[in-house]
Amino acid sequence: MHLEETVARRRRGARLEAELLEAAWAELIERGYAGFTLEAVARRAGTSTPVLYRRWANKQLLVEAALLHATSARPVETPDTGTLRGDLLASMRAANEARIDLLAAMTATLGAYFDEARTSPAQLRRQVLAGGPSAADVIFQRAIDRGEVDAEGLTPRIRALAFDLFRHEALTTLRPLSDEVIEEILDDIVLPLVRKA
Template identity: 40%
Template structure:
């Protein structure tokens, strides 16, 4: 039977990196950012601290990598359904599935030590969105092309309204908004603001 040290040396590249990132996520969920250390992550991933240090320049970068990895497991892209309402509701369903991850993100963003690297929640948000598509924007552009939205009404505060509403709800309630509320956001608030006259 191989020793634990030989197991450590066999994993390389993507396999090792994924084990480390999964370990970092587990530590974030269990201990929060304050309890996350490179050493505990290395121990959980059955590797050495120096292996982590070669890939990430500190625990903030490792935490961001772990969060990005979780987000990638839950894609927000919605296929063209030829119906704005249907696409928006599907998009909000997918974003709602991210509520547990968002709870961890918000707690990390509020940590004083983490803010030494990412000064604001907006800076963290930009780091997490880097290289990821604007899925809501794509839905809205398709609806403009189908003439379901008046482009003159799609001003900046309206364009981000659904994301802002769901983000606020998750921050305040630490859970996903209920389905009936998401339907009301779309039917009673968003669609009346953007439909052509």
């Protein structure tokens, strides 16, 4: 029996899976999708490739699982500050702090993944964040319930606009947004449009 297999036998269940996914995420960030291999992930995790293949049939599935794990390890609570502007501002600041590296990774390292999987960043994002309403939906529903905005005219695109602009800025700069940029997105673009709607 190989040493790696002995170590893998001692780690089981959720603990083992979390360590495998953390190793996969580290490999992805370091080498990009093109240089990502299950063998390298196994070495980093101190296990063997059969341990990985029992859970994920190929590197595409392992990358998707690692991205989901990395996202769930950086939860962003939907704030309730009592105002639409306050909620949007707090939510964008929290995402800026907790998840900016995920956005950068999706841009900088996953180009080959999108080609191979025949998918897009938007589809991958929907897949990773599936299940439940978005932060924007929750925030706008609270604003509607408070009577702060009128539901009529609030199209799905208008509701998503603040976060779409946030993602665009993060993806094009590969850096966290400054408070000034976040406030500009809200005060100069999103909130005037919402009030008009």
